[in-house]
Amino acid sequence: MRFQIVQGDITKMRTDAIVNAANTSLLGGGGVDGAIHRAAGPELLAECRTFHGCETGQAKITKGYRLPAKYVIHTPGPVWHGGNNGEPELLQSCYRSCLSLAAQNHCCSVAFPSISTGVYRFPLKLAAEIAVKTILDYCRDHKGIEEVFMVCFDSNTKAVYDEAFKKETMAI
Numbered sequence: 001m002r003f004q005i006v007q008g009d010i011t012k013m014r015t016d017a018i019v020n021a022a023n024t025s026l027l028g029g030g031g032v033d034g035a036i037h038r039a040a041g042p043e044l045l046a047e048c049r050t051f052h053g054c055e056t057g058q059a060k061i062t063k064g065y066r067l068p069a070k071y072v073i074h075t076p077g078p079v080w081h082g083g084n085n086g087e088p089e090l091l092q093s094c095y096r097s098c099l100s101l102a103a104q105n106h107c108c109s110v111a112f113p114s115i116s117t118g119v120y121r122f123p124l125k126l127a128a129e130i131a132v133k134t135i136l137d138y139c140r141d142h143k144g145i146e147e148v149f150m151v152c153f154d155s156n157t158k159a160v161y162d163e164a165f166k167k168e169t170m171a172i
């Protein structure tokens with residue numbers, strides 16, 4: 001599996017699937033969620049309505065519509081409430097659920113945004129460590145997904161993910 005941390009806009013990614021840091025309504029919102037819905041067009045919201053929501057840590061898959069990606073995998077990340085409310089486990093569950101859904105749908109390449117580190121206020125360093133470890137562990141144990149991108153919107157986020165990757169791969 002090839003793992004790449006890049007800086008950019010996830011709506012431009014030509015991967016089989018991109019992940020949306022959604023909310024539990026799945027009816028759109030701000031941040032990356034708003035950007036994905038704007039770029040995909042109104043058909044995306046119409047398909048999202050059919051799910052009647054999604055629990056935090058779980059994931060649902062839709063088509064990509066006007067996006068270059070074939071699918072969008074929507075996952076509501078945990079809102080940070082201090083860290084003693086299962087936030088780390090829920091964030092890990094988001095990454096696992098998305099990878100599992102991607103594999104079930106024969107996706108070879110997947111792009112993730114930095115789930116929960118925007119308005120949901122999850123501490124960036126901890127979120128990056130959980131994301132990198134969960135993705136690398138999952139892909140070591142399951143075959144099928146060949147390429148995973150972490151798409152960081154800004155340079156600080158990318159630097160923190162780069163550091164988490166260094167730490168994780170040196171620990172092995």
Ligand code: ADP
Nearest residue numbers: 009010021031032035115116117118119120153
């Ligand atoms: P959450 O509600 O899960 O915290 P946000 O959308 O507020 O989600 O933020 C998650 C991350 O996505 C933040 O790092 C934010 O800067 C980033 N982001 C916003 N727009 C985009 C985009 N178009 N592509 C990639 N990442 C984005």
